[in-house]
Amino acid sequence: MTSHDPDPPSPTADLKAGLGGTAHVKTANPAHEPIQDYPIERVEQVYRKLDLRIIPAFWVLYFLNSAIRSNIGIAQTMNASVKHDLVSVLGLTAKDVSTALALFYVSYVLFDLPSNLIMSRLSPRVWMARIVIAVGIIGTCFTAVNDAWSLKLLRFLLGVVIAGMWPGMAYYLTLFYPPSRTGKRIGMYFTAAQVSAAVVGLVSAGFQQMDGLGGLVGFRWMFLIYGLLGIILGFVLLWWLPDRPLAPGETRQKSWWMKWLPGSPEALKGEDAIVHYHEMRRVYHARPWTLRDLWFVLLDWRLWPLVLMYFGVVGVGIGTQLYGSVIIASINPSFTGVQVSLLFAPIWIMDLIAILLVTPISDRFHKYRPLFFSAAVCVQIAGLLTVTFALDNQWGRYSGLLLIGFGLGPTVPICMAWTNEIFQKRHREVGVATASALVSGLGNLGSIVTTYALYTGWPEDSAPGRFRYRKSNFVMIGILCMSIASSFVMIALLKVFGNEPSIKIAGTDGNDSGEEILDGAARRELHQRGFRRLIK
16 A cells, blocks of 8 residues: 555545535645555455445335335236226226326336435435435325226325435435446446346235225225335434444534434444545545536536436336236236236346446446447346237237236436546536436336337227237337437547536635646556456
């Protein structure tokens, strides 16, 4: 280890309490601070400690929020044989269902960016807990739905309160990890969505056995239990998740609105905190963003290829999640509700396997993320073609759904990780907060398309028959082709225009010289780790 400054930095500038209740210290010029290098093995130890603190908590919260968001899909087939499914009990039409599903994404798109920007200015820990508690409350309220309008209202409100969760998690990771290491970790907790989809399908079989217990039909029990678990988890997160890290020598002070909340646990202490400081100085010396900073990010053309990439894959992913059970039932109308639930689960197991296989490799070869992304999208297209044309082989068509699941897995984590890499380097912290929210929010317009205009939302295409849902499948293939094209357009434009730090924002991260803060992680990101264990 080469040490130019063996002791932790001891800033002497004024101490100011930020909006999030954190005392911030400003040094004269962080870009000129002496560099302290640590062996990669030591750095990896610190990241593993952070993993144990952050990733399990994110996994559990994403599992429950995904279950609450998507259980309306499986509720449409639960106890259908006795007319106790969601559609029969509430007297819904196909248009009612598609409208309710789409309203969630309308509010989600509208509130995603404001929520993420608030999170970046307040306490990330408290804001994340707020999201989970609110989602649990709205999820519990679904137990009482009795007609179409109440279902639509609650779906809209669910989108309002859950907005900012997914991009907020991606932003939160960049407070502790360099962007080149976020793909694997996004993939780690993104597996919760896949496990959730599988478990919702499997556990729904148990909820169907509770049909009539206490005067509630099976899907109402499902809404109630998932919602209550979400509320409990939200309060637990206040004690478990750490807030943004503090530089050595800083102390955490509470703002007036934080005095009634439990204090933030520190993610790292002692030498671990010092190692992390030298690896991630860019995070420790960030300043609150301004509207001018936000405007420069919004004008950056790099947003739009990423939005289109996300639009296609998330549209197909949500369409599969919400209508997968409906498609399975159409493959063989003789399947019972329990059989449909059991066949729905393996789609997401395939999704999970692909995430665990591909996202760690995409981090090690982070300069080739768009190629990993496009290859996975091609697998989805192959699956959709199989579902569409293998008409005389029901298990062949089902295998197409498994291919779709496998291809879906890595695409969203890779897209979000690439967004982090591009916008943290160019626009710093406000770039990550804004871009992750816009890519997630505007990209979810794809979800509106697939939930409102396709499958049961397209009466002509949903009519029973041999070619049922064929046109919807073709539309999904089309938007996936757009995602692939957008990734290659992004590669070409980055080759031409580059991705250097914006001169309009450079110099705002705690120093006025316009110099980029080159910390240990930034120097390592100049090279790909590949399959080598060590890299200096």
